[in-house]
Amino acid sequence: MESLLNVQNLVTSFRTADGKLPAVRGVSFSVQEGETLCIVGESGCGKSITTLSVMGLLPDNGEISEGSITFQGEELTHKKEEEMRKHRGNDISMIFQEPMTALNPVFTVGYQMMEPLHLHTKLNKKEKKSRAVELLTQVGLSDAEKVLKKYPHELSGGMRQRVMIAIALACNPSLLIADEPTTALDVTIQAQILDLIDDLKRDLGMGVVMVTHDMGVVAEVADRVMVMYAGHVVETGTVEEIFENPKHPYTKGLLASVPNVDDEEHSLEAIPGSLPNLNEKISGCRFHPRCPFATEKCKEEDPPRFQISNQHQSKCWLHEEATTNESRHEAYS
Amino acid sequence: MVGLIMKRFLQLLLLLVGISFLVFMSMHLAPGDPATIIGGPTATESDLQAIRTDLGLDKPVLVQYFDYIRGVVQGDLGFSFQNNQSVSEAITSRFPQTLNLAIASMIVAIVIGVPAGIISAIKQNSWFDVSSTTVALAGISIPNFWLGAMLILIFSVELQWLPVGGLSAPFWTIEGMKQLILPAITLGTASAAMIARMSRSAMLEVIRADYIRTARAKGVKRNTVVWVHALRNAMIPVITVIGLNFGFLLGGTIITEQVFAINGVGRLMIDAIAARDFPVVQGTVLLVATLFVVVNLLVDIIYAFVDPRISYD
Ligand SMILES: Nc1ncnc2c1ncn2[C@@H]1O[C@H](COP(=O)(O)OP(=O)(O)OP(=O)(O)O)[C@@H](O)[C@H]1O
Ligand code: SF4
Ligand SMILES: [Mg+2]
Numbered sequence: 001m002e003s004l005l006n007v008q009n010l011v012t013s014f015r016t017a018d019g020k021l022p023a024v025r026g027v028s029f030s031v032q033e034g035e036t037l038c039i040v041g042e043s044g045c046g047k048s049i050t051t052l053s054v055m056g057l058l059p060d061n062g063e064i065s066e067g068s069i070t071f072q073g074e075e076l077t078h079k080k081e082e083e084m085r086k087h088r089g090n091d092i093s094m095i096f097q098e099p100m101t102a103l104n105p106v107f108t109v110g111y112q113m114m115e116p117l118h119l120h121t122k123l124n125k126k127e128k129k130s131r132a133v134e135l136l137t138q139v140g141l142s143d144a145e146k147v148l149k150k151y152p153h154e155l156s157g158g159m160r161q162r163v164m165i166a167i168a169l170a171c172n173p174s175l176l177i178a179d180e181p182t183t184a185l186d187v188t189i190q191a192q193i194l195d196l197i198d199d200l201k202r203d204l205g206m207g208v209v210m211v212t213h214d215m216g217v218v219a220e221v222a223d224r225v226m227v228m229y230a231g232h233v234v235e236t237g238t239v240e241e242i243f244e245n246p247k248h249p250y251t252k253g254l255l256a257s258v259p260n261v262d263d264e265e266h267s268l269e270a271i272p273g274s275l276p277n278l279n280e281k282i283s284g285c286r287f288h289p290r291c292p293f294a295t296e297k298c299k300e301e302d303p304p305r306f307q308i309s310n311q312h313q314s315k316c317w318l319h320e321e322a323t324t325n326e327s328r329h330e331a332y333s
Numbered sequence: 334m335v336g337l338i339m340k341r342f343l344q345l346l347l348l349l350v351g352i353s354f355l356v357f358m359s360m361h362l363a364p365g366d367p368a369t370i371i372g373g374p375t376a377t378e379s380d381l382q383a384i385r386t387d388l389g390l391d392k393p394v395l396v397q398y399f400d401y402i403r404g405v406v407q408g409d410l411g412f413s414f415q416n417n418q419s420v421s422e423a424i425t426s427r428f429p430q431t432l433n434l435a436i437a438s439m440i441v442a443i444v445i446g447v448p449a450g451i452i453s454a455i456k457q458n459s460w461f462d463v464s465s466t467t468v469a470l471a472g473i474s475i476p477n478f479w480l481g482a483m484l485i486l487i488f489s490v491e492l493q494w495l496p497v498g499g500l501s502a503p504f505w506t507i508e509g510m511k512q513l514i515l516p517a518i519t520l521g522t523a524s525a526a527m528i529a530r531m532s533r534s535a536m537l538e539v540i541r542a543d544y545i546r547t548a549r550a551k552g553v554k555r556n557t558v559v560w561v562h563a564l565r566n567a568m569i570p571v572i573t574v575i576g577l578n579f580g581f582l583l584g585g586t587i588i589t590e591q592v593f594a595i596n597g598v599g600r601l602m603i604d605a606i607a608a609r610d611f612p613v614v615q616g617t618v619l620l621v622a623t624l625f626v627v628v629n630l631l632v633d634i635i636y637a638f639v640d641p642r643i644s645y646d
């Protein structure tokens with residue numbers, strides 16, 4: 001079956017004062033219809049840049065230097081701005097982290113909601129309005145008619161994020177990308193918003209890419225998980241595989257740093273050290289300076305992805321005994 | 334909104350009282366006696382005394398001030414010492430020229446300043462940006478009278494495209510517009526530069542805002558993102574600068590009217606100061622102060638239009 005979204009060997013680089021530096025270093029993943037893929041990793045590992053590459057919304061100094069991104073079989077990487085624009089907010093939508101600043105303060109909610117409808121559909125004014133009301137109701141905002149007339153500053157953070165979701169859903173996207181949609185919200189609202197996205201995914205059969213650095217969120221919504229470190233995918237697997245049988249030392253570290261309510265002694269055992277800068281040259285496995293299991297080989301050679309099971313891969317020499325990605329693929333094809 | 338207007342009105346009253354007092358006192362305490370100017374070189378001491386009595390200048394200064402204020406409250410700005418014309422009449426006949434000049438200059442400043450600043454920002458570090466920021470810096474530093482003189486030299490004397498001065502024809506006629514172009518550019522340049530700088534920096538900030546990324550993620554066209562989503566936000570600080578510049582322009586009309594021989598309020602004021610024509614000086618200063626407050630009020634109202642977060646209730 002053809003994937004909804006298929007990213008192969010994506011390399012995204014930035015032109016900086018230190019030259020051209022890759023922030024995403026050969027990332028591959030796919031998302032199926034009705035599936036939620038969570039991308040996790042520390043701040044700065046390249047999660048947002050990966051998703052912005054898909055949207056074609058990279059910062060001015062960024063560019064996709066290698067790889068391919070196909071959406072419903074259509075190659076996106078070489079699309080002209082105008083063609084990409086027609087996908088955005090239409091069949092590919094994105095919601096962002098900061099509900100407080102993500103809506104334009106000088107336009108009404110109604111104006112901002114109708115905009116994608118105006119751009120991507122042929123609905124007339126009345127139809128657009130009733131669609132907007134329908135959407136707001138769908139995301140759990142009662143009194144939708146009134147909300148349409150309000151300005152963002154008149155709404156709470158949770159309400160604004162619901163509005164953002166409603167905007168993203170306006171044209172029935174097949175793919176929804178959510179970049180830390182709940183990080184800025186308090187815990188109760190966070191749970192409501194995650195439930196909402198989950199319900200909508202099921203009802204509308206969307207594929208969802210959810211970026212987060214919160215393992216709790218992953219446990220709640222993910223079907224599959226992709227762990228990133230310093231621009232690489234270090235481990236992917238189903239949510240069960242990642243939580244019950246994590247392979248990569250970095251994934252284990254991430255899971256260990258989840259606050260543990262039952263055992264305070266072991267809560268927040270963060271991974272020692274910090275993420276390397278983009279311009280830092282690291283030989284071999286990019287995680288080796290922080291890895292408790294690093295060997296001489298790790299310092300010299302970058303590990304390939306080893307296949308643990310059908311969906312489970314780990315980019316670590318410790319799993320060399322498992323078949324490599326490539327040979328596994330051969331076995332399947 | 335009503336509250337705001339009331340507030341501004343009270344402000345205006347206080348301002349007018351304060352300013353009129355200051356101007357009154359400084360005129361009366363400054364050297365130079367209107368009587369000697371009116372009487373001319375041949376006037377005897379008793380002639381001068383008669384003139385002073387006639388104009389009320391022999392009374393104590395404070396009494397004169399209160400007499401004046403009593404008149405103003407009743408809508409009487411007094412009479413010119415020089416020709417007995419009523420001050421209100423003198424101002425009404427000159428004011429249209431000044432207002433035309435100020436508004437035309439403001440239009441020049443906005444029409445050049447805002448787009449230049451915005452384009453600079455969206456094409457940051459391009460040749461357009463570099464040259465427009467350089468020109469803006471020059472525009473702020475060049476003195477008005479020099480710029481005016483240069484423009485006259487080039488466009489009126491050398492090329493003979495435009496008249497040397499005067500502002501007699503109404504502004505809606507071709508002739509009137511021709512007369513208005515050079516003075517408006519002269520007076521508007523510095524403001525255009527200031528507005529361009531503010532538009533550029535405001536736009537640079539706004540274009541990085543999260544809601545701009547949201548707009549692009551919705552599939553909004555690039556031009557719409559800039560000229561609708563970003564512009565309206567970037568205009569908020571620019572409106573303040575435009576308001577401040579209107580005051581600055583009113584001040585600038587004094588010099589520009591001299592350079593271009595325009596019979597406006599600025600010239601009226603300069604002539605009145607030279608002739609120690611106290612009532613006329615007072616009247617023109619009060620007019621300028623009032624305009625200042627009115628413009629401030631307009632700015633506040635426009636603010637509330639552009640930025641829904643501002644409310645004056
Ligand atoms: N415009 C840019 N120019 C240069 N480097 C950039 C730029 N934008 C991002 N980066 C770098 O790219 C790397 C990946 O950034 P990215 O925003 O994808 O991180 P992230 O995983 O989303 O982190 P967070 O959890 O903080 O959102 C970071 O090291 C960041 O410093
Ligand atoms: S390859 Fe080596 S350094 Fe890298 S994660 Fe595995 S054990 Fe650690
Ligand atoms: Mg991010």
